Amino acid sequence: MAEPFIGEIRLFSFNFAPQYWSTCDGQTLSINQNNALFSLIGTTYGGNGTTNFMLPDFRGRTLLHANATYLEGKPGGAESVALSATSQLPAHTHALMANSLAGGTNVPQGDVLAAVADAGKTTYAPAKAAPAATMAAGALSPAGGSAGHNNMQPSLTINFCIALTGLWPSRS
Known part of the structure; x- marks a missing residue:
């Protein structure tokens, strides 16, 4: 395996992080002990920026490429959703x-x-x-509710890990 760039993220089919790698599970790291990695990702994924920073947390997440709408390091979405009849369902009627x-x-x-x-x-x-x-519309009472429903797409889990050491990535 070629030496990774510091901060490079790779997928592994086994359930542990190899030496000099860490799982992308949102853990907090010391800046003093991981200065090179901190200089690349900073507090993009959290941390106080003076003594610690956080790794990305991919648990239960689908990954998106960052752009003007989806900013790097900002989570979104939900694994389940509770519907609101007034704001998430279109107005409609049921004829009796x-x-x-x-x-x-x-x-x-x-x-x-x-x-x-x-x-x-x-x-x-x-x-x-x-x-x-x-x-008449009043002859039929409303049905349904606001209970949550599963919102996850079909998926397969795999181990995402980030390189703690390696080559310094130069900008092109």
């Missing part, structure tokens, strides 16, 4: 369909709402009679 024919039974199972021919006696029509009329 009924049949305009006179009902023939008081049993709702397998039937649809129907016109009432004789109050209280025949409220439902056979389901085979296609619903033809839309009831």
